[in-house]
Structure formats: C-alpha cells, structure tokens
Amino acid sequence: MNRPAITGARRIVMLLAGxxxxxxxxxxxxxxxxxxxxxxxxxxxxxxxxxxxxxxGPLTVGIAAREIVNDYNRDIVxxxxxxxxxxxxxxxxxxxxxxxxxxxxxxxxxxxxxVNVLLIELGDPAQLGPVVAQARSKGVVVxxxxxxxxxPGAVTDVGGDESLMAEMMSRxxxxxxxxxGDLYAFWVPGAPLLExxxxxxxxxxxxxxxxxxxxxPSDFSPARVQSQMQAILTSNPDQGSxxxxxxxxxxxxSGAVQAIQQAxxxxxxxxxxxxxxxxxxMLYAPNxxxxxxxxxxxxxxxxxxxxxxxxARDGKEVAPNIFTTAWVATRHxxxxxxxxxxxxxxxxxxxxxxxxxxxxxxxxxDVVVMQPVSPRG
Numbered sequence: 397m398n399r400p401a402i403t404g405a406r407r408i409v410m411l412l413a414g415x416x417x418x419x420x421x422x423x424x425x426x427x428x429x430x431x432x433x434x435x436x437x438x439x440x441x442x443x444x445x446x447x448x449x450x451x452x453g454p455l456t457v458g459i460a461a462r463e464i465v466n467d468y469n470r471d472i473v474x475x476x477x478x479x480x481x482x483x484x485x486x487x488x489x490x491x492x493x494x495x496x497x498x499x500x501x502x503x504x505x506x507x508x509x510x511v512n513v514l515l516i517e518l519g520d521p522a523q524l525g526p527v528v529a530q531a532r533s534k535g536v537v538v539x540x541x542x543x544x545x546x547x548p549g550a551v552t553d554v555g556g557d558e559s560l561m562a563e564m565m566s567r568x569x570x571x572x573x574x575x576x577g578d579l580y581a582f583w584v585p586g587a588p589l590l591e592x593x594x595x596x597x598x599x600x601x602x603x604x605x606x607x608x609x610x611x612x613p614s615d616f617s618p619a620r621v622q623s624q625m626q627a628i629l630t631s632n633p634d635q636g637s638x639x640x641x642x643x644x645x646x647x648x649x650s651g652a653v654q655a656i657q658q659a660x661x662x663x664x665x666x667x668x669x670x671x672x673x674x675x676x677x678m679l680y681a682p683n684x685x686x687x688x689x690x691x692x693x694x695x696x697x698x699x700x701x702x703x704x705x706x707x708a709r710d711g712k713e714v715a716p717n718i719f720t721t722a723w724v725a726t727r728h729x730x731x732x733x734x735x736x737x738x739x740x741x742x743x744x745x746x747x748x749x750x751x752x753x754x755x756x757x758x759x760x761x762d763v764v765v766m767q768p769v770s771p772r773g
Contacts, residue, residue: 450709451512451535455485457705458506462518463494465616466647467672468694472517472541475698483706485513494616496523503527513537513705517698520588521547537709541701544589546716551708554701554718557768558589561690561722562596564766565669568688568724569640572665576606577639580628582621582648585613590644593669597642607639614648621651629659636663643668646675646689653678656685670694671725676734677746679727680753688726691737696720721767729761736763 457480461473473489480487490506492499499519504527506514514536516524524540524547531538532549540553547553573579581597583590594611601609612628614621625641632638641656641664643649649668656664662683668675671691678686697720704714725733731750734742743750 448532448535450537452709453512455480455483455513455709456511457485457487457513457515458503458509458511459487459489459515460492460499460503460506460517461489462492462496462499463616464491465494466645466670467674468542468645468670468692469517471694472698472701475695476515476517476541476702477698479699479702479706480513483702496520500524500527504530507531507534507536511536513709514539515701515705516540516543516547516550518542518589520586521545525549537705539701539705539708541697542589544592552701552704552714552716552718554697554704555720556690556692556697556722557719558592559596560719560766560768561669561692562593563600564722564724565593565667565688565690566597566600566642568726569642569665569667570600570604570607572667572687573607573639575604578608578610578632578637579640579642580610580612580625580638580652581642581644582612582614582624582652583644584615584648587616587644593644616648618648618651618654621648622655623651625652625655626659629655629661635661638664640664641666641685646670646672646678649686650674650678653684653686657681657683661685671733671737673738673742673746676725676730676742677748679725679730680748680757688724690722691725691733692722693720693737715770715772719768721765723763723765725763726761727757729759729763730757731759732763736765 459473459476461469464470464473477487477489488506490502492502500523503516507530514531521543528538528547528549538550540547540550542555543553544555544558545553581594583594601607612624614624641652643652646668649666653666662685664685665687666685667688669690671689675689678684700718700720704718708714723733731753
C-alpha cells in the first residue's frame with residue numbers, strides 16, 4: 397500500500413561523517429584501511445556496570461546472531477568465530493531465526509551459561525539494553541556488530557557507517573534515474589539499520605523536486621517484496637511510469653528485481669546495500685534492472701568485533717564505534733569490486749564468466765573505498 401508521496405524543494409543539509417576515498421583500479425586485499433570513529437550518540441552506562449571487572453580464565457565466547465540468512469550475517473559470524481578460535485576460545489553460536497524475542501532469549505541463555513565474552517549480531521538497541529546490562533553485571537565483555545548505534549554497557553558497535561552507505565547507494569540510484577521520476581522504496585519498519593538508511597534517502601530526495609518518493613513498508617522476505625512490486629507494476633504499466641526502486645538491502649531487493657524482470661521493464665533502475673555473493677549474478681543478469689550495490693566487508697566486521705572484545709578484556713582502550721570500509725559496485729567496476737570483497741574465486745562460486753562480463757561491460761570505473769575518519773588519529 398502506497399503512503400503519501402514525499403516531494404519538496406526544501407534543502408536538507410545532511411551531516412555525515414568525513415570520509416576517506418581511495419581509488420583502486422584493480423582488486424586489492426580483503427582488509428582495507430580501517431579507522432574507528434565516535435560520531436554515534438553518547439549514552440550512559442548502567443550504574444555499577446563499568447565497575448564490574450571483566451571475567452578472566454579460559455576464553456569462553458557466546459555469539460548471538462539475530463538471524464543467519466545471507467552473506468552479511470554468515471560472514472560476520474564466520475569472521476568472529478575464526479578470530480575468537482585463533483585466540484584459543486571455545487565458541488557457542490546461536491541463531492534467533494529473525495525473531496527478536498528468541499534473539500533476546502538466546503542472549504540470556506548464553507549469559508547464564510557462563511560465557512565471559514558475548515558478541516551480539518544485530519538487534520534493536522532499546523531491546524538489547526537490559527540483557528547487555530545483565531551481562532555486564534556478571535563481568536561479561538559485550539560487543540555488538542551491525543546494531544548501528546551504541547548500547548549502554550557494550551564496549552563498542554562494529555559495522556559499516558549506515559548513513560554513509562545509504563548516501564552512496566541513494567546517490568547512485570538517483571543518478572541512474574537522472575534525478576527525476578517516481579521512486580519506490582522498500583524497507584522493514586522498526587529495523588534500526590534500515591530505518592537509518594531510509595531517513596538518508598528521504599533527506600536526499602528533498603533536494604530533487606522532480607523525484608516523487610513512494611514508501612513501501614515490507615518485511616525481510618524477498619517473496620513479499622516481489623508480490624508488492626508486481627502489484628506496483630500492474631498499477632503502472634507504462635514505460636517510464638516507474639523510474640527507480642530503492643531496496644534497504646540486497647536480499648529483500650532481489651524480489652523486486654525478479655518482478656521487474658518478469659514484467660520486462662529493464663528501464664527501471666534498482667539499487668541496494670550489502671554486496672552479497674548472489675548480488676553479482678543479479679547485477680550482470682541479462683536485462684537486469686539492478687544497477688548498483690554498496691559492498692560491505694562483513695567478514696572484517698566480525699573480525700574487528702572479536703578483536704575489540706579481546707582488547708577490552710586485556711584492558712586496552714576501544715572506540716565506542718568502529719566503522720569498516722564500503723564501496724559501490726556497478727556493472728562498470730563490478731569485477732574489481734567483487735574481487736576486493738571475495739577474491740578471484742567469486743566467479744567460480746557464482747558461475748559467472750569473468751571474460752564475458754568484461755567483454756560486455758568494459759571495466760572503466762575505479763573502485764572507490766569509503767569510510768569515516770576519526771580525529772582520534
């Protein structure tokens with residue numbers, strides 16, 4: 397169901413963290429430069445939590461994932477597990493299956509099981525607050541990954557800069573639309589990261605009165621998004637009646653892409669965020685409307701989250717937010733963009749012909765790596 401269209405020429409000044417841009421013409425190593433930043437909101441720590449000493453003894457780690465359904469989730473967990481086990485830890489991982497209540501219950505179970513380090517992947521900061529406080533009161537080191545803001549009692553949150561990535565993706569999509577036409581945006585209401593991404597899009601659209609934004613609340617299911625997109629296409633059958641589709645993350649956006657392909661409407665531009673392995677076949681599929689994604693190094697998010705927990709346990713200072721790098725992948729830099737994230741084996745994994753892609757889509761664009769820069773030095 398469409399909500400009222402959002403238009404207007406009022407200028408919204410977006411306050412984004414400063415960023416570092418490094419142009420890369422070919423594939424590079426997995427680990428780009430990583431700088432921590434502290435532009436997240438200041439939060440208070442529960443009384444007594446900071447005074448509770450961290451538990452020592454053999455390293456016992458609990459990793460609580462809200463869900464493990466795509467490369468973003470899987471790679472964060474895998475990166476963290478690898479780093480913790482390299483440090484000699486015993487690791488237990490739980491999967492909330494996308495259910496917030498089950499996720500909280502899993503966290504409580506891990507805390508009660510006697511872990512001395514807890515890594516929480518995804519979740520609502522307000523819902524996580526009480527269980528993080530409970531963990532800290534028992535001396536557990538708590539780190540979050542992909543939450544998007546600081547949680548009182550947690551050492552840090554590690555992830556991509558959501559505002560920056562949303563600007564990168566939305567800029568690519570608006571440019572593909574020539575900054576005019578009807579734009580449909582799919583997101584999941586109440587999902588903190590996705591709400592942040594949507595807010596950035598809304599602010600940007602305010603600068604372009606020829607763009608009409610239609611909000612499409614959905615859920616995490618690509619099938620649901622596909623059904624919604626089919627209805628939108630049926631209501632807008634004429635070429636040019638839809639200029640663009642914005643999806644909050646790649647997996648859900650794949651449903652819209654499939655609907656557009658089935659309707660033979662390749663003039664519609666689609667973009668999203670994550671850069672999953674499955675995204676590159678979608679980018680290079682014949683007549684695909686998908687024009688850009690923002691690639692995150694999810695494996696590195698997990699590795700840095702684990703290292704932050706280990707550092708905190710050893711008494712080292714850790715920044716309250718740690719941001720990883722991100723870069724835009726298009727058809728004209730997708731080879732280097734994919735290989736920077738996944739290595740040269742990505743083409744065998746995805747059954748794509750690298751030479752054929754280069755022949756059809758000359759790789760004329762650089763990969764530009766972005767991240768916030770902290771004055772901490």
